Amino acid sequence: MKILVFAVNEKDLPEAVGAASTLGGEVYVAGSGIPGNIMSEIAKGAKKAFIIKADTPEQIAQGLGKVYDSVNPDLTITVTAKNVRDAVSRLAAKKNVPFAVDALSFTVEDSKLTIERGILSGRAVAKISLPLPGIISLPPRKFKPATIGDQAVEVEEITVDGESSVKVVERKPKEKGGVNLEEAEIIVSVGRGFKSKEDLKLAFELAELLGAQIGCSRPIAADLQWLSEEHWVGLSGKKVAPKVYLAIGISGAPQHLAGIIDAKIVVAVNKDKSAPIFKNADYGVVADLYKFVPVLMEKIKVKKNA
Numbered sequence: 661m662k663i664l665v666f667a668v669n670e671k672d673l674p675e676a677v678g679a680a681s682t683l684g685g686e687v688y689v690a691g692s693g694i695p696g697n698i699m700s701e702i703a704k705g706a707k708k709a710f711i712i713k714a715d716t717p718e719q720i721a722q723g724l725g726k727v728y729d730s731v732n733p734d735l736t737i738t739v740t741a742k743n744v745r746d747a748v749s750r751l752a753a754k755k756n757v758p759f760a761v762d763a764l765s766f767t768v769e770d771s772k773l774t775i776e777r778g779i780l781s782g783r784a785v786a787k788i789s790l791p792l793p794g795i796i797s798l799p800p801r802k803f804k805p806a807t808i809g810d811q812a813v814e815v816e817e818i819t820v821d822g823e824s825s826v827k828v829v830e831r832k833p834k835e836k837g838g839v840n841l842e843e844a845e846i847i848v849s850v851g852r853g854f855k856s857k858e859d860l861k862l863a864f865e866l867a868e869l870l871g872a873q874i875g876c877s878r879p880i881a882a883d884l885q886w887l888s889e890e891h892w893v894g895l896s897g898k899k900v901a902p903k904v905y906l907a908i909g910i911s912g913a914p915q916h917l918a919g920i921i922d923a924k925i926v927v928a929v930n931k932d933k934s935a936p937i938f939k940n941a942d943y944g945v946v947a948d949l950y951k952f953v954p955v956l957m958e959k960i961k962v963k964k965n966a
């Protein structure tokens with residue numbers, strides 16, 4: 661079996677290679693936006709590696725199309741990320757092959773691919789069978805990074821000459837101090853239990869004490885716009901996996917819970933003892949956040965100074 665692995669950043673690519681390594685067969689590795697020396701490391705032991713020189717999803721799809729034609733893979737494995745769904749959907753449509761997203765697990769037997777994926781905001785798992793050749797994308801940070809072997813790999817650069825309807829006019833690095841919720845070990849997350857934007861300083865103070873980042877429910881970012889969208893956790897926001905997720909004044913709607921499935925410990929603070937968040941929390945505090953959070957901060961300060 662020929663497997664083509666593709667990703668658009670150096671963090672995701674080793675995970676996709678790791679997933680491919682569990683199947684055996686010939687593995688080809690393709691990446692966009694990945695420097696040559698890093699590609700040589702990640703793709704060790706693969707049959708061949710390709711670096712696609714492209715900016716937009718449209719161009720990435722063109723470059724990936726070239727790689728696809730030269731490899732002719734049975735299975736293509738990628739990791740869901742910005743630009744990937746767009747580029748890979750274009751490829752799937754062009755090649756007329758099925759594309760299943762966010763596979764939590766996958767198996768290949770008798771030319772049939774079976775995947776499991778979360779549905780209903782992660783509350784159920786659906787099993788889906790697809791014919792090969794096919795394409796799957798994996799959620800980030802679900803599969804263990806690995807290489808195929810130790811042998812050096814030939815790396816070919818793929819340039820794209822086709823027109824793109826999107827032009828990149830400028831690139832700006834993310835502003836310093838930007839939020840990186842996906843990497844956070846502790847998250848203090850705020851919801852509509854906070855009565856005003858000014859009151860969020862309570863959460864910011866607590867976060868500073870704990871060395872935590874600030875997350876929020878959708879209304880805080882989308883409706884009230886008290887925080888930027890980078891803080892938004894949930895189905896349509898960030899999926900997070902901290903060691904501790906502190907949900908303060910958040911009711912626990914399924915769409916919010918969908919973003920914290922991978923949190924190790926969930927602590928909920930809510931004044932309503934029947935709030936759904938308590939059913940999904942490891943520790944629950946039924947209290948008014950305006951009374952509880954200052955007391956918690958005092959206790960933490962005492963502990964830190966002891």
Ligand SMILES: Cc1cc2nc3c(=O)[nH]c(=O)nc-3n(C[C@H](O)[C@H](O)[C@H](O)COP(=O)(O)OP(=O)(O)OC[C@H]3O[C@@H](n4cnc5c(N)ncnc54)[C@H](O)[C@@H]3O)c2cc1C
Pocket residue numbers: 850851852853854876877878879880892893894895896897898908909910911912913914915916919929930931932935947948949950
């Ligand atoms: C398609 C779709 C996608 C969505 N995606 C997301 C998503 O990605 N993320 C997301 O978060 N939501 C999402 N939502 C919205 C979601 O359904 C909820 O409306 C939202 O999560 C509720 O936010 P909340 O918990 O902050 O507010 P509320 O549901 O209003 O809850 C506020 C909570 O604060 C408690 N509270 C009030 N005062 C205090 C106090 N003084 N002390 C302690 N507790 C207090 C209340 O008891 C209540 O439980 C989505 C909805 C749809 C339809």
